[in-house]
Amino acid sequence: MSTTPHRHSAPPANKGLLAVAGVLLALPIIALLLVGTYAKDEPRLGGFPFFIWYQFLWVAITSVLTYTAYRIVLKARPHVPMTPEGDAFLDRDAAGTTGTTGTGDDVAPEGDAR
Numbered sequence: 001m002s003t004t005p006h007r008h009s010a011p012p013a014n015k016g017l018l019a020v021a022g023v024l025l026a027l028p029i030i031a032l033l034l035v036g037t038y039a040k041d042e043p044r045l046g047g048f049p050f051f052i053w054y055q056f057l058w059v060a061i062t063s064v065l066t067y068t069a070y071r072i073v074l075k076a077r078p079h080v081p082m083t084p085e086g087d088a089f090l091d092r093d094a095a096g097t098t099g100t101t102g103t104g105d106d107v108a109p110e111g112d113a114r
Helices: 015-033 050-076
Strands: 089-092 098-101
Touching: 015 050
Parallel strands: none
Antiparallel strands: 089 098
């Protein structure tokens, strides 16, 4: 038996969705780099100048965009489950049951129902 680790090819990532996630993460960076668009005093909100409350608004917006990008990345890159030991990947066979690959121990002894 070979001692080289089993190389499992991960499912292909949806590059379009990853690009959307990247754009969502870039939006706050670009918006806050354009200082000239918000470097002003008026309009005031609760006594705070526009410059201050605009940046605080982007804190909340960035949180929403980051979470949305995270969910999109999860969708774009499907998870490949591993065994509890973390030394082999689990694959679905044709019957829909889960078995391990790459370790040789995915065959249960007779009478042993896994």
